[in-house]
Amino acid sequence: MKEYRLNNQLDALDTRILNELTENARIPYSQLAKNLNVSNSLIHQRIRKLEESGVLGNAQFRLTADKLGYETCAFTQIIIGEPKFLQSIIHELKKIPEIVECVNTVGRYAIMVKIYAVNNTHLRDIVYERILTIKGVTETNTMVTFETNFNRSLKLS
Secondary structure: OOOOOOOOOOOHHHHHHHHHHHHOOOOOHHHHHHHHOOOHHHHHHHHHHHHHHOOOOOOOOOOOHHHHOOOEEEEEEEEEOOHHHHHHHHHHHHOOOOEEEEEEOOOOOOEEEEEEEOOHHHHHHHHHHHHOOOOOEEEEEEEEOOOOOOOOOOOOO
């Protein structure tokens, strides 16, 4: 298989720090320094640099949707009438709390969103009453998921 190289400014230590943090975002910096055999201050400097460059985003906890009572997860693809509506549609989609991810795509569907709903009836209400009523949305296609087999962060080599 062909090997691909990333075009970035990460050195070996940055890569090791990022890989450790993606495995355990709650690791204390002192433990991270010990694991990588470097000083605490160097870890603090490097993490600050990674945050400032935008490589390392805001750390956040992931909630487990099904444990909170959201039994249905779905991806809804959205067709828009005209490109001029794209930004206003995205703005309206942000107002729907059950939508946890929104991506702009190429092809027939301009937008795809990930939705968590309490059940299928709740999902129907979100699609019919909240998404399809947005000015500029002309059609949707929804795929309900059975389960998430894995979800991971990028791994750097």
